Amino acid sequence: MTNQKMIKGYETEIAYQKHMIENLGRWFSLFFIVSSIGVVLFSLFHHTNLWVMVLGLVxxxxxxxxxxxxxxxxxxxxxxxxxxxxxxEFKLSQSR
Structure with a gap:
């Protein structure tokens, strides 16, 4: 394997993994919003509507x-x- 192919492969892999981390961050934000909606439902309906309060808790x-x-x-x-x-970085230093 030539140095250029190795460098290109590592750069591609690093970019792909960073992109996947960004996707996980989007999912994290989605679940944060779901949890926040639950807090709002729970706090607004804890005295008036049992089913909405349970939905908020869920x-x-x-x-x-x-x-x-x-x-x-x-x-x-x-x-x-x-x-x-x-x-x-280790493989680059070894190949030089």
Missing amino acids: LIIIGSLGMILFGYGIYRGKKNVSKVIEDF
């Missing part, structure tokens, strides 16, 4: 679990990108 739980899941995915993804970059 949305809070689903949103919180989604935020935990995707937050962890973002954390692990960033660690993985840094490992790929370190490996790329």
